[in-house]
Amino acid sequence: MIKLDHVSKYFNRQQKAAVQEISFEVAVGETLVLLGTSGCGKTTTLRMINRLITPDNGRILVNNQDIQQQSEEILRRNMGYVLQHTGLFPHYTVSENIGVVPRLLRWDKPRIQQRITTLMEKLRLPPGDYANAYPHQLSGGQQQRVGLARALAADPPILLMDEPFGALDPLTRISVRKEFSHLDELNSKTIILVTHDIEEAFELGHRICLMNEGSIQQLGTPADLLFHPANDFVKKFLDPQRLQLELKALYLQDLWPWLGPAGNNNNASALPATTTSWEALAAVSQQPATVHYQQEQKILTASILMEAVSAYKNQ
Numbered sequence: 001m002i003k004l005d006h007v008s009k010y011f012n013r014q015q016k017a018a019v020q021e022i023s024f025e026v027a028v029g030e031t032l033v034l035l036g037t038s039g040c041g042k043t044t045t046l047r048m049i050n051r052l053i054t055p056d057n058g059r060i061l062v063n064n065q066d067i068q069q070q071s072e073e074i075l076r077r078n079m080g081y082v083l084q085h086t087g088l089f090p091h092y093t094v095s096e097n098i099g100v101v102p103r104l105l106r107w108d109k110p111r112i113q114q115r116i117t118t119l120m121e122k123l124r125l126p127p128g129d130y131a132n133a134y135p136h137q138l139s140g141g142q143q144q145r146v147g148l149a150r151a152l153a154a155d156p157p158i159l160l161m162d163e164p165f166g167a168l169d170p171l172t173r174i175s176v177r178k179e180f181s182h183l184d185e186l187n188s189k190t191i192i193l194v195t196h197d198i199e200e201a202f203e204l205g206h207r208i209c210l211m212n213e214g215s216i217q218q219l220g221t222p223a224d225l226l227f228h229p230a231n232d233f234v235k236k237f238l239d240p241q242r243l244q245l246e247l248k249a250l251y252l253q254d255l256w257p258w259l260g261p262a263g264n265n266n267n268a269s270a271l272p273a274t275t276t277s278w279e280a281l282a283a284v285s286q287q288p289a290t291v292h293y294q295q296e297q298k299i300l301t302a303s304i305l306m307e308a309v310s311a312y313k314n315q
């Protein structure tokens with residue numbers, strides 16, 4: 001659905017490209033995270049995809065069509081854009097902010113109203129309390145949700161997000177991120193999300209594109225980056241948070257051959273095999289659980305889990 005083919009960008013006739021020979025594809029419904037330190041070219045890459053910046057070399061295709069040959073208006077209508085600083089219009093109410101794009105598209109009033117109400121409810125902004133509030137009357141987390149609602153209003157198939165949780169304090173950031181990952185509105189969307197936060201990338205990305213100085217260092221699943229780093233840069237980038245990331249990237253079903261013994265315990269709570277090791281560790285810290293997978297049931301304790309993680313890594 002989105003394809004970058006050897007895309008480069010040089011600013012101000014720089015010798016060194018801000019983005020250098022970047023190629024990747026993002027499938028329909030996939031979330032790709034662009035991860036990397038400040039200045040590595042993430043935002044430039046994102047802005048080239050919706051034509052806010054023109055590449056110097058290479059091609060960008062959306063739905064198999066070169067974006068330079070599509071009208072900017074139609075291209076952007078298919079892409080919601082969410083920014084770190086929400087970019088809400090300060091003199092518009094929440095409801096007016098969310099309705100901006102549907103109004104531009106000339107939807108009729110009842111349809112716009114219905115859509116605003118639906119999104120506000122889904123994003124935990126009760127319309128009775130917030131529809132007529134102005135952005136400055138909201139907390140950072142609420143403003144962020146309004147920004148997301150505005151990007152989703154016309155139901156675009158693609159969502160581009162630049163540090164969408166970057167302006168939030170760490171606790172709010174974690175809770176807004178969690179809500180975001182469970183939002184049904186996002187299930188079928190193709191999402192490219194920019195962040196410098198490793199944990200966020202691992203939580204939200206189906207795949208991660210790790211960049212440094214304008215180039216891709218590795219593009220793969222969280223498990224690929226952790227267990228099969230392409231080079232020393234990738235390894236060192238992840239090292240500070242390695243254990244936690246490994247536990248979040250490994251699902252119980254990945255550890256199945258090393259989990260044991262098979263058994264049944266009617267008093268234990270049941271965990272799905274799609275639980276991450278991180279969540280499972282929290283769940284079994286008090287008492288054992290059972291896991292059912294491929295017609296087999298096993299007992300899970302913290303020590304069994306940690307031994308299985310070690311065995312997986314040493315295989």
Ligand SMILES: Nc1ncnc2c1ncn2[C@@H]1O[C@H](COP(=O)(O)OP(=O)(O)OP(=O)(O)O)[C@@H](O)[C@H]1O
Nearest residue numbers: 011012018036037038039040041042043044045196
């Ligand atoms: N409009 C511009 N003019 C000149 N140089 C620019 C411009 N935009 C970005 N750059 C340079 O291009 C490089 C990549 O910037 P970019 O904003 O894409 O990085 P980033 O990874 O998104 O960083 P950050 O997380 O700090 O936003 C940087 O060296 C930056 O200074």
